[in-house]
Amino acid sequence: MPEDPVSSPSDAAGSYHASRDTAGALVIRFLGRLAADNASSIIRELDSLLAAERPAMLIADLGELRQIDDFGVVVLVGLKKAMGTLQGRFEIQNVEAGVSEILAMHRFVSLGQEGGAGRRRSADIFSRLGARTIAALRETGYMLQFLGDTCVSSWHVIRHPRVLRLGDTLTNMQRVGVDALPIVGLISFLLGLIMAFMSAVQLQQFGANIYVASLVSLSMTRELGPIMTAIIVAGRSGSAFAAEIGSMKISEEIDALTTMGFDPHIFLVLPRLVAAVLVVPFLTLFSDLFAIAGGLLVGITMLDLTVNNYIDQTLATLDLFDVALGFFKGAVFAALIAWTGCLRGFQVEGGAVGVGRATTSAVVSSIFLIILSDSIVVVILRYWEW
Amino acid sequence: MSNTEAKAGLETKRPMSGEPVIQVREMTAGYGSEILLRRLTFEVRRGEIFVILGGSGCGKSTLLKHLIGLNTPLAGDIVVNGRLITGHEEVLPQVLRECGVLFQGGALFGSMTLAENVALPLREYTDLPEAHIDTLVKMKLALVSLSGYENHLPSEISGGMKKRAGLARAMALNPQILFFDEPSAGLDPITSAELDQLILHLNRTLGTTMVIVTHELASIFSVADRVIMLDKRAKGIVAEGDPRHLQEHSKNPYVRRFFNREA
Numbered sequence: 001m002p003e004d005p006v007s008s009p010s011d012a013a014g015s016y017h018a019s020r021d022t023a024g025a026l027v028i029r030f031l032g033r034l035a036a037d038n039a040s041s042i043i044r045e046l047d048s049l050l051a052a053e054r055p056a057m058l059i060a061d062l063g064e065l066r067q068i069d070d071f072g073v074v075v076l077v078g079l080k081k082a083m084g085t086l087q088g089r090f091e092i093q094n095v096e097a098g099v100s101e102i103l104a105m106h107r108f109v110s111l112g113q114e115g116g117a118g119r120r121r122s123a124d125i126f127s128r129l130g131a132r133t134i135a136a137l138r139e140t141g142y143m144l145q146f147l148g149d150t151c152v153s154s155w156h157v158i159r160h161p162r163v164l165r166l167g168d169t170l171t172n173m174q175r176v177g178v179d180a181l182p183i184v185g186l187i188s189f190l191l192g193l194i195m196a197f198m199s200a201v202q203l204q205q206f207g208a209n210i211y212v213a214s215l216v217s218l219s220m221t222r223e224l225g226p227i228m229t230a231i232i233v234a235g236r237s238g239s240a241f242a243a244e245i246g247s248m249k250i251s252e253e254i255d256a257l258t259t260m261g262f263d264p265h266i267f268l269v270l271p272r273l274v275a276a277v278l279v280v281p282f283l284t285l286f287s288d289l290f291a292i293a294g295g296l297l298v299g300i301t302m303l304d305l306t307v308n309n310y311i312d313q314t315l316a317t318l319d320l321f322d323v324a325l326g327f328f329k330g331a332v333f334a335a336l337i338a339w340t341g342c343l344r345g346f347q348v349e350g351g352a353v354g355v356g357r358a359t360t361s362a363v364v365s366s367i368f369l370i371i372l373s374d375s376i377v378v379v380i381l382r383y384w385e386w
Numbered sequence: 387m388s389n390t391e392a393k394a395g396l397e398t399k400r401p402m403s404g405e406p407v408i409q410v411r412e413m414t415a416g417y418g419s420e421i422l423l424r425r426l427t428f429e430v431r432r433g434e435i436f437v438i439l440g441g442s443g444c445g446k447s448t449l450l451k452h453l454i455g456l457n458t459p460l461a462g463d464i465v466v467n468g469r470l471i472t473g474h475e476e477v478l479p480q481v482l483r484e485c486g487v488l489f490q491g492g493a494l495f496g497s498m499t500l501a502e503n504v505a506l507p508l509r510e511y512t513d514l515p516e517a518h519i520d521t522l523v524k525m526k527l528a529l530v531s532l533s534g535y536e537n538h539l540p541s542e543i544s545g546g547m548k549k550r551a552g553l554a555r556a557m558a559l560n561p562q563i564l565f566f567d568e569p570s571a572g573l574d575p576i577t578s579a580e581l582d583q584l585i586l587h588l589n590r591t592l593g594t595t596m597v598i599v600t601h602e603l604a605s606i607f608s609v610a611d612r613v614i615m616l617d618k619r620a621k622g623i624v625a626e627g628d629p630r631h632l633q634e635h636s637k638n639p640y641v642r643r644f645f646n647r648e649a
Binding site: 035036039040043044047069070071073074075077078081101102105106107111349350351352353354 | 496497512513514515517518521522524525526528529539540541559560587591592
């Protein structure tokens with residue numbers, strides 16, 4: 001019955017033979033195998049064949065098909081779908097037992113009848129606005145609850161200092177403080193150097209070289225020292241806190257702590273919080289010192305100042321309040337960084353993506369909180385005229 | 387044991403041949419100076435379900451990692467699908483394309499939906515049109531009874547479902563060899579038995595060679611054609627063969643105790 005061959009490419013592993021039968025239907029005889037290795041080329045050829053022929057009826061003859069897998073089934077589903085869009089009929093003929101079993105296994109009859117794979121539909125703007133608002137309120141609620149938990153457990157630790165995990169606190173002090181010292185020192189030194197450089201260009205015009213020492217020491221001790229240190233600590237330790245606690249959360253370690261009767265706050269948050277609050281102020285002092293050293297280097301090499309001159313001027317500019325202010329800011333920033341890092345860690349949901357998001361968010365929110373609280377301090381001090 | 391009977395019915399159609407598809411020759415494996423497995427030699431034949439078993443800490447999972455090239459042996463050779471992979475990292479990508487691996491927890495990519503997870507190798511390694519990939523992904527997920535979960539994220543489904551989705555992804559390219567790391571771990575008995583049936587079914591219909599690391603006795607008796615048993619103290623193979631035969635006739639009392647679940 002098949003006559004008038006339309007096309008018949010040959011393939012070593014498997015192929016097909018297309019022809020028109022007497023009734024005008026397009027008959028495709030599949031030969032050999034129809035599987036993962038030849039499916040995509042056959043799909044392309046048949047697509048162009050169908051586009052050229054546009055038959056009203058398509059018959060897939062599987063009589064000489066020896067082997068088929070799910071890729072092969074997809075070829076047949078594709079034909080069925082294509083005939084659906086052409087509003088023609090599609091039939092399969094001469095299905096052998098082995099092939100029939102595979103078709104049944106993949107429920108060939110029901111395949112390709114629904115539309116394309118349903119994507120996640122995005123909701124309209126009002127639903128999204130509502131969802132975002134609810135999420136923001138929930139998060140605020142959680143933050144307040146977390147803040148409350150931190151306060152309660154801090155109070156508990158103040159009343160019973162022995163419950164604080166001393167070993168963890170010391171380890172964290174080392175990680176947050178000692179390990180950060182080289183990078184804080186280097187960055188502060190370079191910052192002092194740059195500030196001295198830039199201000200010298202202006203001050204030299206008035207012969208006011210000596211004020212480079214005042215400028216570097218005052219701005220570093222009161223403002224930039226604490227802020228730079230805090231930003232480095234946020235990047236190094238705030239992110240680490242969030243990632244550590246977040247990974248513990250997704251591997252159910254925090255649930256384990258709770259079931260064993262430990263308060264996760266006292267166990268995880270407080271050692272980090274206490275460690276950071278204890279060491280970051282000292283880190284800030286080191287930062288001030290290194291920045292002044294950077295300024296000093298510029299002063300003696302480029303501005304004809306002597307070491308004595310420079311140090312005298314620095315001491316005359318700074319009073320104890322400035323140093324204490326930087327020290328105090330260091331403690332405040334440390335509390336914010338540690339608290340935010342732990343909060344973001346506890347908020348982790350899902351898997352690796354959640355941990356990544358928490359880490360980013362920990363750094364970004366701590367830097368924001370650092371700058372915000374610093375501005376508040378500046379405004380208060382202005383008001384009190386210090 | 388109804389599973390065994392069901393298996394006997396399938397056995398006639400098993401696409402097994404004597405040709406070895408994985409050969410391990412005189413392989414020594416370990417970490418640093420600690421040797422876990424010493425001078426291991428065995429082979430896996432095409433089309434068989436091969437089970438690696440042994441007590442905890444005997445190096446089962448380590449051996450699996452060596453077979454798929456994640457770890458390099460301290461000495462010896464591993465040949466997969468006719469290609470020597472030890473010392474020839476350049477052939478690994480090609481060899482691994484012919485293999486699928488189901489990790490213990492499924493190892494799905496958390497940022498992608500189940501459909502995207504399964505579609506990833508199809509998009510990357512075939513030039514099927516997108517519409518056909520969608521159909522194929524649906525079929526693969528239907529095969530592991532996950533129809534309707536195409537758009538779920540891994541974090542939204544249970545452990546057993548993750549494992550089945552991981553299997554769908556491992557099978558995406560119809561690999562010649564499938565590796566399973568503890569397929570029954572953490573599954574309920576029904577799901578675990580269903581997974582065994584699926585393994586048998588895939589082996590029978592597609593002729594896929596299966597290498598399974600497990601210590602689940604029920605699962606071993608229902609699927610395994612051949613097992614090797616590793617032992618921590620011997621640092622190597624203490625038994626090899628048909629598990630039903632070993633259960634009754636092994637000369638090694640430890641092996642008999644293992645198969646008969648005795649203390």
